[in-house]
Amino acid sequence: MASFQDILSKKSIFKDVSILSPHYVPSHLPFREVQIKEIMETVSPALKSQKPKNLFIYGKTGTGKTCSVKHVMDQFNAEDGSSVMTYINCRIYNSRYRIFQKIMKQFVPELDKSGFGLPYLYEKLIEEIKKGKQFVIVLDEIDMVKDLDELVYTLTRVNDESKAGGVSIIGISNKLSFKNELDPRSRSSLYESEIIFPSYTSTQLQHILDQRIGIGFEKDTVEPSAVNLAAAITAQECGDARYALKLILSAGEIAQHSGKMRVTDEEVELARKRVELDLAAEAIALLPDNLKIALYAIASLTQNGSKYSRLDGVEEGFLFSGEVYEEYARVSLVLHKKPRSVRWYREYLNDLEMLGLITSTMSGRGIRGQTTLIKLGYPAADISGLLKRTLNIE
Ligand code: ADP
Ligand code: MG
Secondary structure (H helix, E strand, C coil): CCCHHHHHHCCCCECCHHHHCCCCCCCCCCCCHHHHHHHHHHHHHHHHCCCCCCEEEEECCCCCHHHHHHHHHHHHHHCCCCCEEEEEECCCCCCHHHHHHHHHCCCCHHHHCCCCCHHHHHHHHHHHHHCCCEEEEEEECHHHCCCHHHHHHHHHHHHHCCCCCEEEEEEEECCCCHHHHCCHHHHHHHCCEEEEECCCCHHHHHHHHHHHHHHHECCCCECHHHHHHHHHHHHHHCCCHHHHHHHHHHHHHHHHHHCCCCECHHHHHHHHHHHHHHHHHHHHHCCCHHHHHHHHHHHHHHHHCCCCCCCCCCCCCCEEHHHHHHHHHHHHHHCCCCCCCHHHHHHHHHHHHHCCCEEEEECCCCCCCCCEEEEECCCHHHHHHHHHHHHCCC
16 A cells, blocks of 8 residues: 655655746746846936836747846845836736726725726826836736837826826837837837847756756766756757756656656657657647647558558658548548638648748659648657647547
């Protein structure tokens, strides 16, 4: 019979596994000193009752934008004074109204019980700034806000209403095209100043990992070459610190599970496959049904082998676009969905390729005329298993 004593006394490779979670924010953020200082300088006027410039922060996923801003915010809010810095995750608060609710919640306690219209919340905000308060509003993942132009307009208009306090905005995004998609007026307002967070290099990631491994793992359980490998893989893929942490955590779990109790290059390689599959699963979960069906068709044909795989000049694992369309149409009907036309299907293939889930190439002439050949980017059994579950097949 299992006992807690047995379980608790089992040796673990981890000293404190929570340290390796991306939610853990270390008190010191190496390689972000410059950016943090710049953000502090930008918002510092608010602590002297002056309106700071708006700031825009751009950088790819996992470059430390969120944790750097939160770091500044903690220090800001620890200072005396009436100014406030508020953090808003726009993935959750994704409209002007919800953002106003979130900002004003601390000043309108009744907000929990009953709803108030936007005009009421706006008036309340003006009341607060007339008392001389400066609001610094952090809009993280700002590109997720549905009515962003209206939000920016409303927040900046507040500044015309009072000579005393004011509102400034720190927008954060990892979407490169975002700036160009904005209304010119919102753009000039949001981009009064700008900071770019570069992707981490391999050496930097190594340092970040070492710092975490030192407190998260038991001593000498992770080989230095494994850390180098995890950092190198991450730098090559994306430079995303979150990915590097996932990789080393997963490698630790693999080592623990196998009883080896030591993370070597081998565990990192195995973890890489697992982490990539996790990321693929995240991307697949967000796909519309038609794309899921098209991808499922590719995975199941890959498992069963292409009808034409014996033809000369077709490389292992490649499928003909035509046979995939037939399979897509067949599966759609099984799921009681009307298959879309070939024109749409080509769009789906483009989308799947953009997401890195498949690759496609043109066949040479001669094989049934010229056609598109398709290859799945991940192991077919894993992908078809995943999709069977989300599409409720069988
Ligand atoms: P972004 O907002 O740019 O996507 P985050 O700030 O959320 O990235 O960073 C993701 C995680 O990576 C953080 O929670 C932290 O654990 C880790 N991280 C990022 N930058 C650093 C750094 N310079 N030092 C240590 N850990 C970091
Ligand atoms: Mg972030």
